[in-house]
Amino acid sequence: xxxxxxxxxxxxxxxIEIELESLTPFARKEIIAEIRSxxxxxxxxxxxxxxxxxxxxxxxxxxxxxxxxxYLARSPEEMEPQARASYPPxxxxxxxxxxxxxxxxxxxxxxxxWRTRDKAxxxxxxxxxxxxxxxxxxxxxxxxxxxS
Amino acid sequence: MKPNNPFTQIKKGTLEYCVLAVIAxxxxxxxxxxxxxxxxxxxxxxxxxxxxxxxxxKDGLVTAVWREAESGNPRKYYTITARGEEALxxxxxxxxxxxxxxxxxxxxxxx
Numbered sequence: 001x002x003x004x005x006x007x008x009x010x011x012x013x014x015x016i017e018i019e020l021e022s023l024t025p026f027a028r029k030e031i032i033a034e035i036r037s038x039x040x041x042x043x044x045x046x047x048x049x050x051x052x053x054x055x056x057x058x059x060x061x062x063x064x065x066x067x068x069x070x071y072l073a074r075s076p077e078e079m080e081p082q083a084r085a086s087y088p089p090x091x092x093x094x095x096x097x098x099x100x101x102x103x104x105x106x107x108x109x110x111x112x113x114w115r116t117r118d119k120a121x122x123x124x125x126x127x128x129x130x131x132x133x134x135x136x137x138x139x140x141x142x143x144x145x146x147x148s
Numbered sequence: 149m150k151p152n153n154p155f156t157q158i159k160k161g162t163l164e165y166c167v168l169a170v171i172a173x174x175x176x177x178x179x180x181x182x183x184x185x186x187x188x189x190x191x192x193x194x195x196x197x198x199x200x201x202x203x204x205x206k207d208g209l210v211t212a213v214w215r216e217a218e219s220g221n222p223r224k225y226y227t228i229t230a231r232g233e234e235a236l237x238x239x240x241x242x243x244x245x246x247x248x249x250x251x252x253x254x255x256x257x258x259x
Contacts, residue, residue: 031202037223037224038182041217042194070195
């Protein structure tokens with residue numbers, strides 16, 4: 001494919017891809033590959049391929065925003081977790097965990113944006129850090145005691 | 149076609165089953181489905197059928213597989229599933245009933 005035509009095609013596909021930002025990368029890639037396949041096939045059906053008929057092919061395919069909106073309306077389950085309702089925001093959970101651990105942790109467990117593994121880590125950090133600090137101090141004391 | 153045209157809404161609701169009916173005739177890929185629908189006189193912006201195919205696949209009414217064409221262009225082929233056949237048969241029955249009712253009212257034969 002001629003470079004200029006390739007650019008026209010890529011720009012159009014990029015436009016759709018950007019509009020599909022909230023989908024998973026896999027779903028997005030699959031959609032773009034299928035649309036590219038259609039556009040290339042349609043363009044190849046012309047006797048001679050030029051920029052003019054490529055633009056015509058793109059025009060027949062439709063408005064990128066409308067196509068993307070159709071995909072999004074039809075596949076909410078393929079969205080990235082953070083694109084769904086993600087209250088409370090992650091920054092608030094982190095700040096509250098530092099200032100007032102129980103409130104932050106409760107919010108973290110309520111949040112759909114956090115995976116269970118992350119929630120468990122967030123919950124254990126305040127327990128583990130003082131625990132490790134005590135073990136560390138005790139170990140140093142033992143070492144100092146042994147030396148003197 | 150203007151969005152307030154009554155046929156825009158009817159088309160929107162029936163296009164999904166028209167696509168399913170085309171796939172039911174045998175394995176098809178998107179471009180081919182669009183061309184068959186156009187030959188039959190059902191013209192929509194070509195891009196509209198792809199989100200619909202994604203939906204049919206997610207609902208388990210069709211399956212899809214990628215294969216390379218002789219031209220080197222990869223194509224995504226769709227095949228109807230047993231559930232798809234069932235949904236299509238149900239729609240055919242409901243549509244036929246609906247069509248009879250509407251035809252009867254339009255003809256003025258309100259009996």
